[in-house]
Amino acid sequence: MKMKLSFRWYGDTDPVSLKYISQIPGMRSIVSAVYDVKPGEVWPEEALKAMKEQCESNGLVFDVVESIPVHEDIKLGKPDADRLLDVYCENIRRCAKYGVKCVTYNFMPVFDWTRTQLDKEAKDGSTSLVMYWEQMKGLDPLKDDIHLPGLDSSYTQEEVRELISAYGEIGEEGLWKNLERFLKKVIPVAEECGVRMAIHPDDPPYPIFGLPRIITCEENLDRMLSIVDSPANSLCLCTGSLGCAESNDVPKMVEKYAKADRIAFMHIRNVKILEDGSFEERAHLSSCGSLDIYKIVKALADNDFDGYVRPDHGRMIWGETGKPGYGLFDRALGAAYINGLFEACEKEKESN
Numbered sequence: 175m176k177m178k179l180s181f182r183w184y185g186d187t188d189p190v191s192l193k194y195i196s197q198i199p200g201m202r203s204i205v206s207a208v209y210d211v212k213p214g215e216v217w218p219e220e221a222l223k224a225m226k227e228q229c230e231s232n233g234l235v236f237d238v239v240e241s242i243p244v245h246e247d248i249k250l251g252k253p254d255a256d257r258l259l260d261v262y263c264e265n266i267r268r269c270a271k272y273g274v275k276c277v278t279y280n281f282m283p284v285f286d287w288t289r290t291q292l293d294k295e296a297k298d299g300s301t302s303l304v305m306y307w308e309q310m311k312g313l314d315p316l317k318d319d320i321h322l323p324g325l326d327s328s329y330t331q332e333e334v335r336e337l338i339s340a341y342g343e344i345g346e347e348g349l350w351k352n353l354e355r356f357l358k359k360v361i362p363v364a365e366e367c368g369v370r371m372a373i374h375p376d377d378p379p380y381p382i383f384g385l386p387r388i389i390t391c392e393e394n395l396d397r398m399l400s401i402v403d404s405p406a407n408s409l410c411l412c413t414g415s416l417g418c419a420e421s422n423d424v425p426k427m428v429e430k431y432a433k434a435d436r437i438a439f440m441h442i443r444n445v446k447i448l449e450d451g452s453f454e455e456r457a458h459l460s461s462c463g464s465l466d467i468y469k470i471v472k473a474l475a476d477n478d479f480d481g482y483v484r485p486d487h488g489r490m491i492w493g494e495t496g497k498p499g500y501g502l503f504d505r506a507l508g509a510a511y512i513n514g515l516f517e518a519c520e521k522e523k524e525s526n
């Protein structure tokens with residue numbers, strides 16, 4: 175298979191071991207990061223070296239980083255942004271030095287992702303992450319204390335309020351301007367060291383709490399990619415994030431960007447959109463959710479996709495406990511399913 179199958183691993187504190195990950199058929203790459211360093215700080219080389227060695231001793235390759243977080247002051251265009259951009263570039267160089275080929279990041283204000291519950295129980299007893307409007311309604315981040323799971327818990331409520339008003343002031347166009355400044359600085363460095371930057375779409379791809387969100391739909395992805403027209407400026411196409419908005423035709427988007435060679439990394443997972451626009455994370459199988467995963471993989475195979483693929487979030491099943499969305503069992507089932515679809519699509523393509 176041309177695609178490179180990968181798995182996210184949170185380092186030594188991850189309840190899932192590298193050994194178990196290596197036992198998943200076809201598993202090649204580890205997706206990780208230096209998680210104990212704050213945004214805006216330089217990553218210690220020893221940590222990258224240790225990660226590389228640990229992966230290699232388990233027969234795996236550490237070549238994808240998820241993520242190097244973008245400091246809020248860069249996204250807000252604060253006076254400190256230039257210094258922080260230098261640090262960002264230094265981290266890309268350091269990752270490249272230890273073999274990293276792809277760096278994921280996002281440009282979402284304040285909240286990395288939004289869910290209202292991490293352990294919603296389905297009829298079969300499995301649990302998964304969900305976002306119910308019912309549970310969001312009435313929450314006003316400028317008045318109430320917000321304790322949503324995607325929020326960096328190191329912020330005080332006062333800081334959250336200040337950030338939200340700062341983003342309100344710059345609005346969508348301000349955020350675009352700061353993204354442009356980021357890309358024009360970072361992409362040439364990535365090109366130089368053979369790294370593809372992969373922007374993760376906003377999750378979900380519409381405004382929450384009135385915060386501007388720009389990496390949301392085909393039109394905006396086109397705009398983002400055209401800011402720097404280079405394969406180093408690519409997408410981490412997360413089917414589950416884009417797929418939360420019914421207006422996004424995800425298989426069509428995959429087809430378009432795979433053909434243009436602007437997808438560096440695929441996050442494959444399924445979501446079920448409910449009647450009121452709420453959504454539930456579901457098993458990877460197409461019939462379990464709203465996305466046609468076969469069509470998505472076929473679009474990749476038809477375009478000889480050779481980038482990274484990982485089964486994104488999974489449910490918690492078979493009594494496993496651990497980090498919500500990041501258990502071993504359901505993500506391994508997802509990996510096996512993805513392998514099967516790729517094998518079928520690639521063999522069919524060869525026989526034609």
Ligand SMILES: [Mn+2]
Nearest residue numbers: 412415441486
């Ligand atoms: Mn994702």
